[in-house]
Amino acid sequence: MRVGLVSPYDFATAGGVNDHVRHLARQLRRLGHEARIFAPSSRADVDFDTARFYRIGSPIAIPVNDSVARITLSFHLADQVAAIVEKEHFDVLHFHEPLMPALPMTMLKMSKTTNVGTFHAFARSNIGYYYGRRWLEPYLAYLHRGIAVSEPARNFLHQYFPDFPVRIIPNGIDVNAFKPGLPPIRHLRDDNVNILFVGRLEKRKGLGDLLRAYEFMQSRVPKSRLIVVGDGPLRGQVEGYISRHRLPNVVMAGYVPDSVLPRYYCSADIFCAPATGAESFGIVLLEALASGLPVVATEVEGYMSVLEPGRDSLTVQPKGWAELGSALIVLARDAELRRRMGAYGREKAGRFGWDVVAAQILEVYEEAREARAGSAVGEAQVAQIEEINVHDAV
Amino acid sequence: MWRYRAFMSVQSIVERLPRSWAYALAVFAARFAFWFSPLARPRLQFNLRVACPEISERELRHTTWLNFRNHAKAYADLMMLPRTRISDLRPLLQVKGMENLEAARALGKGVMAVSCHMGSYEVVSAIWAATLSPVSFFAEELEPRALFEWYRDTRARLGISVLSLTVAGIRKVTQALHEKEMVITAIDRDIIGTGHLMPFFGRPAPIPLGTASIALRFGTPLLPVCVYRLPDDTFMAEAAPHVIAENTGDRKADEIRVTQQLLQHIEGFIRRHPEQWHVPHRIWAGSP
Numbered sequence: 001m002r003v004g005l006v007s008p009y010d011f012a013t014a015g016g017v018n019d020h021v022r023h024l025a026r027q028l029r030r031l032g033h034e035a036r037i038f039a040p041s042s043r044a045d046v047d048f049d050t051a052r053f054y055r056i057g058s059p060i061a062i063p064v065n066d067s068v069a070r071i072t073l074s075f076h077l078a079d080q081v082a083a084i085v086e087k088e089h090f091d092v093l094h095f096h097e098p099l100m101p102a103l104p105m106t107m108l109k110m111s112k113t114t115n116v117g118t119f120h121a122f123a124r125s126n127i128g129y130y131y132g133r134r135w136l137e138p139y140l141a142y143l144h145r146g147i148a149v150s151e152p153a154r155n156f157l158h159q160y161f162p163d164f165p166v167r168i169i170p171n172g173i174d175v176n177a178f179k180p181g182l183p184p185i186r187h188l189r190d191d192n193v194n195i196l197f198v199g200r201l202e203k204r205k206g207l208g209d210l211l212r213a214y215e216f217m218q219s220r221v222p223k224s225r226l227i228v229v230g231d232g233p234l235r236g237q238v239e240g241y242i243s244r245h246r247l248p249n250v251v252m253a254g255y256v257p258d259s260v261l262p263r264y265y266c267s268a269d270i271f272c273a274p275a276t277g278a279e280s281f282g283i284v285l286l287e288a289l290a291s292g293l294p295v296v297a298t299e300v301e302g303y304m305s306v307l308e309p310g311r312d313s314l315t316v317q318p319k320g321w322a323e324l325g326s327a328l329i330v331l332a333r334d335a336e337l338r339r340r341m342g343a344y345g346r347e348k349a350g351r352f353g354w355d356v357v358a359a360q361i362l363e364v365y366e367e368a369r370e371a372r373a374g375s376a377v378g379e380a381q382v383a384q385i386e387e388i389n390v391h392d393a394v
Numbered sequence: 395m396w397r398y399r400a401f402m403s404v405q406s407i408v409e410r411l412p413r414s415w416a417y418a419l420a421v422f423a424a425r426f427a428f429w430f431s432p433l434a435r436p437r438l439q440f441n442l443r444v445a446c447p448e449i450s451e452r453e454l455r456h457t458t459w460l461n462f463r464n465h466a467k468a469y470a471d472l473m474m475l476p477r478t479r480i481s482d483l484r485p486l487l488q489v490k491g492m493e494n495l496e497a498a499r500a501l502g503k504g505v506m507a508v509s510c511h512m513g514s515y516e517v518v519s520a521i522w523a524a525t526l527s528p529v530s531f532f533a534e535e536l537e538p539r540a541l542f543e544w545y546r547d548t549r550a551r552l553g554i555s556v557l558s559l560t561v562a563g564i565r566k567v568t569q570a571l572h573e574k575e576m577v578i579t580a581i582d583r584d585i586i587g588t589g590h591l592m593p594f595f596g597r598p599a600p601i602p603l604g605t606a607s608i609a610l611r612f613g614t615p616l617l618p619v620c621v622y623r624l625p626d627d628t629f630m631a632e633a634a635p636h637v638i639a640e641n642t643g644d645r646k647a648d649e650i651r652v653t654q655q656l657l658q659h660i661e662g663f664i665r666r667h668p669e670q671w672h673v674p675h676r677i678w679a680g681s682p
Contacts, residue, residue: 183528183573186555186566187546229551251543253551254476259524260553 001033001365004090006107008100010059010070011039014255016283017096017120020149020171024094027172027358036088038081040072040103054084056103069100077106085110092116092365098143099129099136108142114372116364118147119166122156122280122302129160140164144368144375147361152301153280167364170306172357173286173349177262180292180346184267192225192249193332196268196293198261198284199275201232206274206298208234209321211241211250213274216325218248221332225249229256229264265291269338270331273297276318282306286352289345294338296327312345398540408473416470417627424466428459434674435462436682444595444678445661446668460669464513464623468672471514475548480524483517488624491633498615498636499526504571505636506616508605510582510660512670513621516549518631519578523553530555530570532563532579534586559586564604571614578619579605581653582660583673592650594657595664597678606652609639616652618659622670634659 007021018039025035040057057072081103085093090113095104098117108115117140129136140146146166148154154166188194195214199205207228214226226247228238231254242250256264265271271288273295279302286306288295295313297303298320309315314331316323331338350356408416428435439458449457489495498505509515515531523529531549535558536542546556555570557563557577567577581602582594589600609616615636622630637659639652664671 183570183575184555185550185553186530186557186570187550188555189566190562251547251550253547256551257480257524257553259480260551263528263553 001091003028003033003035004093005037006095006104007039008071008097008104011041012043013070023172023354027354073102081107082110108139114368115143116145116368117143119153119157120149120280122152123278133160144371145364150281150302150305169360170352171281171283172354173290173352175290175353178287178290182262182266185263188267192223194225194227194268195270195272196227197272198229200230201234201238204276204278206276209319209324210272210274212321213325215245217329220329224332227251229253231255271295274324275300290349292342292346294331294341312341398538401541405473408470409477416474417467420466420470421463424462428462438674440681441673441677442668445664457669461672464670465672468514480520483521486628487517487521489631494633494635498617501615503614504574505576506605506609506614507578507619508616508656509580509619511580511673515621517629518621519554520552528575530557530577532557532567532577534559571612581605595661599677601653603649603653606639606649610641610648618656620663622667
């Protein structure tokens with residue numbers, strides 16, 4: 001099968017949707033399919049090793065959902081895209097965030113093949129969907145099948161488009177890349193309990209709460225270390241806070257390449273995800289579970305669709321830094337509990353392996369192709385009947 | 395602390411500059427350091443004179459200047475690391491003697507890469523860490539502490555562990571070798587003051603025996619390696635055939651013999667690229 005994967009986001013910038021696209025492309029290739037990726041990119045030299053990458057447009061940063069979306073808004077994509085689509089003869093075009101301007105919407109409109117859409121986003125509300133509902137609905141009609149990565153993502157979509165059916169297929173995790181026992185970053189493995197945070201340094205990820213929680217736990221568990229992996233607009237503020245409050249043992253690792261990230265998980269004892277909301281899933285949770293780490297997370301909807309509190313994690317209310325600190329103390333003091341939760345998480349992560357997820361996505365592709373074939377036959381029959389009626393009338 | 399703050403201020407500018415601009419700034423800083431360093435230049439000149447006794451005064455002065463320039467560029471490389479991606483570094487590296495590295499790795503006992511203070515090791519280590527096996531630096535702790543931590547964290551994000559020259563550090567080195575990883579260390583300077591006096595460029599100098607000691611204990615192959623900058627600002631890593639530390643029963647004599655074998659390779663590297671060997675410290679008696 002020839003599959004085109006379309007992402008609206010800057011492919012040169014790390015992010016959940018692009019990771020999903022990359023892994024799916026790799027998995028499709030492993031299964032003998034051909035995959036191509038379409039996305040905007042802020043860098044001309046971005047390449048992708050396992051699928052041909054088409055750089056379509058240059059992204060600009062737009063504030064969306066307490067975060068920044070780097071998407072292209074170019075109106076001159078159509079000709080470029082049309083030529084590629086014409087040349088490639090795709091069996092399926094798979095749109096990630098199909099209602100996101102401009103690349104997915106442009107391609108969706110001009111697609112003459114089977115279209116599948118995956119909805120990743122979650123928020124309490126979306127002004128674009130609210131006011132643009134009438135304008136966006138026709139675009140949904142181009143999709144032959146829909147996927148949501150979690151229940152919150154599906155509910156978010158149904159808030160505005162209640163009649164559009166979607167199947168829930170979770171994000172996947174590369175269980176061969178993220179696993180316990182990889183070589184750690186050796187200087188981080190000592191007698192400190194290492195707490196790991198991975199994510200963009202932006203408000204909704206809740207790093208501010210984690211810093212307060214860490215400060216709170218320092219007097220109770222002095223032999224602890226906080227490792228912050230990720231970069232973002234709040235970096236200066238975070239460094240300022242650490243310096244002002246003289247927080248000891250905080251490692252600001254910055255952006256860490258994919259090849260090294262699994263080693264950071266293997267250098268940690270506890271994973272902490274303190275997001276304040278607007279998370280539809282949380283791939284980082286899967287990475288932590290697959291690496292055999294116990295998780296301390298906030299009870300945001302997206303996270304709760306992955307975690308089982310008490311078995312693989314301890315969960316607390318969002319923005320409750322004291323509670324977050326207490327949960328970290330409990331885990332930091334109890335190595336046996338950490339081991340038990342880590343073992344359960346590792347076992348569970350196998351259910352989210354990319355082989356399992358890709359198999360489900362391929363089922364959806366087949367359903368979508370059948371649906372398209374069915375509708376094409378139906379349309380042809382209607383056209384024939386109409387023609388006969390016209391002849392009869394004449 | 396002022397050194398750390400000054401470093402971070404400069405670093406925050408350099409990391410945002412294109413490579414060519416960062417190097418231009420580095421050359422400007424090198425010019426300043428060359429003229430106004432009270433001790434570094436005479437010490438470096440002294441060391442280079444010992445390493446290359448045949449060159450004229452004029453050549454020595456020029457080599458010292460090139461040395462300052464290359465070292466400043468290596469600092470610029472270090473400062474650019476936080477925003478560097480491994481994929482950007484890959485095209486910048488050529489390796490001579492890859493077969494020697496592969497042969498050492500094939501022994502399955504980890505590899506101790508033994509080198510000297512030359513070139514931008516981060517580039518090579520980051521690429522090897524991403525493509526071959528995890529890499530650790532076995533190196534001195536810089537002062538101030540905050541600067542050392544920055545240096546360590548910056549390398550860590552490229553997959554390089556930085557292990558200090560302490561008992562705990564040695565324990566981690568043995569762990570890393572046990573897990574067939576690569577450890578890089580330099581033996582051209584006795585940093586902790588426990589070195590053994592032995593001929594280095596024909597003159598007695600204190601040289602650390604720790605590397606040979608570890609190799610004797612674990613049978614680890616020792617791989618003489620050097621990294622240097624090419625005229626187009628790309629990098630060359632050169633690996634000589636590995637040295638196996640053979641145990642004859644006389645531990646001290648074995649350590650000295652193996653270290654001398656390694657020093658021969660290191661001397662060869664330095665003689666071929668004196669403009670890249672930056673040790674503005676006292677190695678031999680009589681140094682300013």
